[in-house]
Amino acid sequence: MRKLSPLVLAMLVLGFAFLYLPILAMIVYSFNASRLVTVWDAANSPTLKWYGELFANDQILEAARLSFEIAALTATGAVVLGTLAAFALVRYGAFGGRALFTGLTTAPMVLPEVITGLSLLLLFVALESMIGWPAGRGQLTTTIAHVTFTAAYVVVVVQSRLATMDRSLEEAAMDLGARPWKVFFVVTLPIIAPAIASGWLLAFILSWDDVVIASFVSGPGSTTLPMLIFSKVRLGVSPDINALATILVLIVSTVVVGLGLLLYRRERQRQREVRAAVAADSR
Amino acid sequence: MTTDSGAASRDSRPASTEAGRDTYVRIDRVTKKFGAFTAVRQVSLDIRRGEIFCLLGGSGCGKTTLLRMLAGFEQPTEGRLYIDGVDVTDVPPYERPVNMMFQSYALFPHMSVFENVAFGLKQDRVPKAEIRDRVAEMLALVQLQDYGARKPHQLSGGQRQRVALARALAKRPKLLLLDEPLGALDKKLRERTQFELVGIQEKLGVTFVIVTHDQEEAMVLGTRIGVMHAGEILQVGTPTDIYEYPTSRYVADFIGSVNLYEGRIVEDEPDHVRIEVPDMATTVYVDHGIAAPPTAEVAVAIRPEKIHITPYKPLEAENVVRGTIQEIAYLGDNSRYVVRLDTGKVVRVTRPNVYRHDERLAWDDSVWMHWHPSSIVVVTR
Numbered sequence: 001m002r003k004l005s006p007l008v009l010a011m012l013v014l015g016f017a018f019l020y021l022p023i024l025a026m027i028v029y030s031f032n033a034s035r036l037v038t039v040w041d042a043a044n045s046p047t048l049k050w051y052g053e054l055f056a057n058d059q060i061l062e063a064a065r066l067s068f069e070i071a072a073l074t075a076t077g078a079v080v081l082g083t084l085a086a087f088a089l090v091r092y093g094a095f096g097g098r099a100l101f102t103g104l105t106t107a108p109m110v111l112p113e114v115i116t117g118l119s120l121l122l123l124f125v126a127l128e129s130m131i132g133w134p135a136g137r138g139q140l141t142t143t144i145a146h147v148t149f150t151a152a153y154v155v156v157v158v159q160s161r162l163a164t165m166d167r168s169l170e171e172a173a174m175d176l177g178a179r180p181w182k183v184f185f186v187v188t189l190p191i192i193a194p195a196i197a198s199g200w201l202l203a204f205i206l207s208w209d210d211v212v213i214a215s216f217v218s219g220p221g222s223t224t225l226p227m228l229i230f231s232k233v234r235l236g237v238s239p240d241i242n243a244l245a246t247i248l249v250l251i252v253s254t255v256v257v258g259l260g261l262l263l264y265r266r267e268r269q270r271q272r273e274v275r276a277a278v279a280a281d282s283r
Numbered sequence: 284m285t286t287d288s289g290a291a292s293r294d295s296r297p298a299s300t301e302a303g304r305d306t307y308v309r310i311d312r313v314t315k316k317f318g319a320f321t322a323v324r325q326v327s328l329d330i331r332r333g334e335i336f337c338l339l340g341g342s343g344c345g346k347t348t349l350l351r352m353l354a355g356f357e358q359p360t361e362g363r364l365y366i367d368g369v370d371v372t373d374v375p376p377y378e379r380p381v382n383m384m385f386q387s388y389a390l391f392p393h394m395s396v397f398e399n400v401a402f403g404l405k406q407d408r409v410p411k412a413e414i415r416d417r418v419a420e421m422l423a424l425v426q427l428q429d430y431g432a433r434k435p436h437q438l439s440g441g442q443r444q445r446v447a448l449a450r451a452l453a454k455r456p457k458l459l460l461l462d463e464p465l466g467a468l469d470k471k472l473r474e475r476t477q478f479e480l481v482g483i484q485e486k487l488g489v490t491f492v493i494v495t496h497d498q499e500e501a502m503v504l505g506t507r508i509g510v511m512h513a514g515e516i517l518q519v520g521t522p523t524d525i526y527e528y529p530t531s532r533y534v535a536d537f538i539g540s541v542n543l544y545e546g547r548i549v550e551d552e553p554d555h556v557r558i559e560v561p562d563m564a565t566t567v568y569v570d571h572g573i574a575a576p577p578t579a580e581v582a583v584a585i586r587p588e589k590i591h592i593t594p595y596k597p598l599e600a601e602n603v604v605r606g607t608i609q610e611i612a613y614l615g616d617n618s619r620y621v622v623r624l625d626t627g628k629v630v631r632v633t634r635p636n637v638y639r640h641d642e643r644l645a646w647d648d649s650v651w652m653h654w655h656p657s658s659i660v661v662v663t664r
């Protein structure tokens with residue numbers, strides 16, 4: 001291995017320290033017995049006391065459940081809408097107003113969240129006074145709002161996969177007697193499935209950690225987890241939030257590392273098989 | 284569809300008279316435009332039942348477009364398509380009695396070899412047991428019995444090509460369209476596969492339409508060849524017809540190599556003609572009549588292997604020219620010469636190396652060339 005110069009090494013260490021030390025500190029302090037976040041109670045630590053309190057706190061559990069539900073519904077809705085839009089963009093060539101349509105579908109990505117949140121709030125209020133739906137603001141309005149802004153990300157992910165997909169695969173299926181809808185479900189969908197899965201995960205994460213838009217469109221009875229954390233922290237950092245954040249970090253890193261390992265293994269296996277096939281040909 | 288006379292009269296050569304002459308596919312004045320660009324122009328073509336028809340032409344001449352119209356992926360701008368007498372112009376691809384083998388093979392990457400080959404049968408709701416038998420039969424046909432469980436990425440190029448063929452044949456189509464089927468294979472594998480392909484076609488009696496830009500491949504595979512250029516079919520005929528009796532400058536030049544010179548008819552008799560060729564500074568004697576107006580601008584074409592090259596003056600009085608050897612390429616089985624005439628034009632000559640100790644011709648040798656009066660092809664287009 002090549003030797004790193006001391007300067008580069010120092011910068012590397014500093015960079016990582018800057019990124020991960022705060023998270024590490026947070027994890028360590030989640031085991032602190034003292035109620036004061038800044039004072040390490042060496043006598044009684046480490047302790048799982050805050051974790052226990054966390055699981056006894058109905059408010060937090062309820063918020064977590066709500067956030068999870070909204071995120072899962074959002075991701076599913078965004079994937080359906082986003083895939084359809086991506087399909088229209090890639091497959092129907094240069095239809096009239098295509099550029100405008102592209103701009104409109106991806107605009108929510110660059111629009112400040114405050115504006116998205118505010119305009120959606122105005123829309124919901126206007127709709128309610130006009131047709132009486134959606135009645136009040138809560139889980140439903142938050143989900144709708146999240147779908148509108150996460151679908152844009154799904155469009156981008158699925159679109160790039162569709163654009164690189166070999167069209168003759170679909171033609172071959174049609175040539176062998178499959179009708180267009182069948183072709184979509186039996187050939188196109190399985191091939192773009194990885195993109196759809198990453199689109200789903202992306203939408204889930206975006207919805208899961210959104211505070212701004214949710215603050216605009218959710219009602220008093222439906223506080224999502226990020227909103228709860230945010231409001232609690234404003235009253236002063238409490239150790240149970242450290243515990244909650246530690247659990248979240250644990251979940252996220254397990255999922256990311258697990259997925260990464262899985263994909264890496266699959267790719268390695270695939271390359272081995274391709275090599276074997278090519279070798280067999282030259283016998 | 285029994286009116287084959289139109290095609291027969293357009294073929295200027297005595298066409299082969301073997302059995303099975305009935306038209307299976309009829310392409311009737313088909314034009315395809317992409318916007319303002321015309322990819323296929325007024326093409327009419329009859330393809331016979333059970334033959335291997337090769338569409339041959341340079342890149343971008345519209346071969347794939349024509350094939351895709353037969354498969355149903357493109358809609359003709361004008362004209363009609365008939366398969367077995369039925370007008371299929373407006374029939375969607377999934378209802379046509381036609382299967383296609385794609386240039387990229389287009390194997391479904393998420394399905395095993397077995398599932399790929401079974402795909403078409405499944406769409407027809409063939410019973411499971413029968414599917415299993417048919418797939419096994421197809422895989423045996425292409426010698427991939429033991430590969431059913433593999434995924435496409437676990438196959439080599441040649442194996443993928445054979446799976447694609449098996450998949451296209453599994454539904455027992457009457458007509459199989461193949462777009463550059465051997466394009467992705469290396470030369471050796473290609474030659475072997477050409478013969479396998481012909482063998483399979485003969486065994487199943489399916490009508491093949493093969494697109495290729497490789498003239499050698501067209502000659503090996505095709506019972507008849509259609510030469511395309513700039514969206515038009517220039518000539519249709521057997522490989523011999525196309526090589527020995529090209530009807531246009533383009534076809535003469537495209538197939539094999541040829542010496543092509545402009546000329547003027549100076550003597551026009553029913554049994555022979557004489558053509559003055561300024562580039563060769565001679566008058567060429569041709570031992571057959573030609574169907575052209577006497578004033579026509581014609582070109583004479585002569586193949587390099589039909590020219591004899593000698594260091595001494597031949598006995599013949601006509602069709603003899605002199606030149607100086609400018610270039611020699613020794614290829615083992617034959618040698619190629621480029622001979623410069625006094626007019627500055629060059630003649631390409633090929634001579635087989637029959638004897639090991641042949642009289643060697645050398646650079647800058649003065650040589651004589653002559654050819655038989657029947658060897659000249661006169662083209663008017």
Ligand SMILES: Nc1ncnc2c1ncn2[C@@H]1O[C@H](COP(=O)(O)OP(=O)(O)OP(=O)(O)O)[C@@H](O)[C@H]1O
Pocket residue numbers: 317320322340341342343344345346347348349496
């Ligand atoms: N969908 C399309 N839109 C616009 N132009 C097209 C389309 N498909 C083909 N063309 C044009 O039509 C012409 C003929 O294309 P085609 O694919 O039939 O050529 P080809 O003879 O198969 O050539 P190659 O040997 O390179 O495959 C080309 O100039 C191509 O650019």
Ligand SMILES: [Mg+2]
Pocket residue numbers: 346347348
């Ligand atoms: Mg092509």
